[in-house]
Amino acid sequence: MDQKQLQSLADFYKKQLLEDTVPFWFPRSYDEENGGYLLMRDADGSLLDTDKAVWIQGRACWLLATLYNTVEPRQEWLDGAKLGYDFLLNKCFDEHGKMYFHVDQEGTPLRMRRYFFSETFAVIAFAAYAKASGDPQAAKNARDLFGVCMEYAEGERKIEPKFENTRPTKGIGIPMIMINTAQQLRETIGDSRCDSAIEGWIKEIETNFVKDDIRCVMEQVALDGSIVDHIEGRTLNPGHAIEGAWFILHEALYRNKDPKLIDLGCRMLDYMWERGWDKEHGGILYFRDVYDKPVQEYWQDMKFWWPQNETIIATLLAYLVTKDEKYAEMHQQIHDYAYTHFHDKEHGEWFGYLHRDGKVAQPAKGNLFKGPFHLPRQEWYCWMTLTKFMKP
């Protein structure tokens, strides 16, 4: 890609973010009465449900504060971020400090789940809001909650297990989310724990999840890193592993283009593009079996929005750090597929759920699992990163 192409791509992502994606969600989703955001919306933006998904409350707060921190200090975004910050802080924790998964409009709890992703998204929300507001208490809350997440991730703080201990496994999700959470914390308010923690989690992924001999990144493995040859153990999540790839490429950039990390991130991207790209219809498939056996999860060959977002970022970043035209071509393929099939030209934003053949399966823009995160993060990250690389 030449400078002109890079500039045109940066302009495209900026325009999509600020004139299409963000205006779909805001200001109409601010819940001025109860705090937080009303994000469960149909294709046209009408409200499907007043409930609040705690993951997505955190992610939306992060987005608003990040726009304020990095795009422009628009008061609406700061006020909007504060709505989410206060709601998360005051409504989404139980009496033991564990965060809920699903609450109602007023913040009354509906469901607690046995993992700590609500907490990781609250960390990045608190950290970004702390930077935007300058509130030292928000910074302290972000750091304290990051400490809690570290304890969960290291097993020092226990969560009731969903499985017996017969065949213990570990997932790539924990090191991945911890890398990203630490990166966000470091880039907003800074935290001396982040560098070495990130180092350790990347090592964990490289050692236990990346299988060069079969060109694969496993989604879960036995505690010693071996493949668990049962249906669940064989199940790959290419879009997720590709998200992990760009977290590592992002770290490579932070470390002055560390060639080892560039190589690791690009290997992960290469392997899981081979596994996940649908050669027949385009787009990244949801699940695959490591040995190409049938996948049990029902939606295994659907196209969801977020694996495409993560692959758009990963291929662009791989291109920018390596200048290998292979990645520019992959980026163009996934970009064209995604904006052709997912983008709602009528109402803005993206549909979330396509059939394998690219038809829209259901048109909601927001629900318990989808909200203003993967798409606006992709558009924001690509725009910002292109801008950084185009600097003379």
Add this chain to the structure above:
Amino acid sequence: MDQKQLQSLADFYKKQLLEDTVPFWFPRSYDEENGGYLLMRDADGSLLDTDKAVWIQGRACWLLATLYNTVEPRQEWLDGAKLGYDFLLNKCFDEHGKMYFHVDQEGTPLRMRRYFFSETFAVIAFAAYAKASGDPQAAKNARDLFGVCMEYAEGERKIEPKFENTRPTKGIGIPMIMINTAQQLRETIGDSRCDSAIEGWIKEIETNFVKDDIRCVMEQVALDGSIVDHIEGRTLNPGHAIEGAWFILHEALYRNKDPKLIDLGCRMLDYMWERGWDKEHGGILYFRDVYDKPVQEYWQDMKFWWPQNETIIATLLAYLVTKDEKYAEMHQQIHDYAYTHFHDKEHGEWFGYLHRDGKVAQPAKGNLFKGPFHLPRQEWYCWMTLTKFMKP
């Protein structure tokens, strides 16, 4: 349908059951070494996983014992049922008498879940095996475990809740499974608790789940029977409600064609056929929204095998008890759709998971959720019921 058509349909189901479906699974699935069955199989019957799903171990044991009791006293089936009975009894209960959901080949537990469907399927397995073997201990075990299920269903025995108590709901699944479990118990070894219990659960469904004003059967409701207008509360499961419809029609037959129960079962079938039948591609869709809003569950518009099986039974039974040709036509539609799209002409049995347009999404015949139950039960039940109705 005239007598000749009924006979030809009975012959078809008998032939499919005994020459296609059952031979796909047995004898190859008997685990002579560890007990139980190896049922997680690919399209061609090769083994995908040695793990055992406790629901399906119970269902397969029920099937084998039922074939022995009602088709012919084939020693293979009795020996096969004993493999499952012993495995369930000796391997699938924890120290508190709660049954696991998922165990490995040897029966070492992998996962406990927070509901009691493993128990209900063990009741029908134990009861059918008790009748087949004449073993009084098996009969006692069936009755004792049915008592445990009654305590769970009535809330006297507690299961750790998955949700906070903010917006309590109840599902149609509990009264439905209890009706069928009690019917099976009554028809194998008899139990004096069954008649009045079934009466109560049917009343519960009629009063709280069947909504004549909007021609709908709800999958879940608030404790007072009102509709919970949030995404999950609005989600309908037409194939499941249609299964409930035929349990009630079956009860109508038992009670000398009770006209009130025939009317209730036919209303439930009518309403949910209207909601679930795919007018564009044929077949029963998985989930629908009561107000036609987008459904959140990812596989909502896929075609799964079991809703088709339950609808084949329900439409046939509705026809046989009412002689209304409308139901004969519905039966022909669903029968033709299902045997055209789901039946694997090469290897036998049915695929489980089709895209909305009827293409096979993944070809496994068995996994954690699919095994020898809905299809062979449908073929067996339709054959037996047709035979009963053709008697002079």
